[in-house]
Amino acid sequence: MKESTEELLNKIKKTTDITHFMKENEANFINTTVPEYLDNIVAEKKLKVSEVAERSGQGDYVYKVFQGSRKASRDILLAIAFGMSLTLDETQNLLRVASDAQLDPRSRRDSVIIYGLCKKMKITEVCEILYELKERIF
Secondary structure: OOOOHHHHHHHHHHOOOHHHHHHHOHHHOOOOOHHHHHHHHHHHHOOOHHHHHHHHOOOOHHHHHHHOOOOOOHHHHHHHHHHOOOOHHHHHHHHHHOOOOOOOOOOHHHHHHHHHHHOOOOHHHHHHHHHHOOOOOO
16 A cells, blocks of 8 residues: 655655665555656546647647657646646646646745636636736746
């Protein structure tokens, strides 16, 4: 069974043998790529990549991210999250899989993005709020 991040962190702090820790906790590590994660969600939500590309406002770049031929920036991943109507938890997992910083409510910009995800807003609506607050848009 997978352990929480906090549980793993506590185990790392207490370990005296990192090699043993790595072997013992292999099942807890992220073993998926961004394209694999996105493909799973597209299948689960019965979406088409073309829909995601259109709704994210990122066009053809989305196809390259799904194919794995381009590494997406954090902003591109967030735009894709809006294009897929991901929940906050799904978005945080996507950022984690990509080794990007998760959304932080202490950040003004991230707070707006969190709000938009939780309210199921379109990316254009979120960009309008970001613009009004003089925060960087996607």
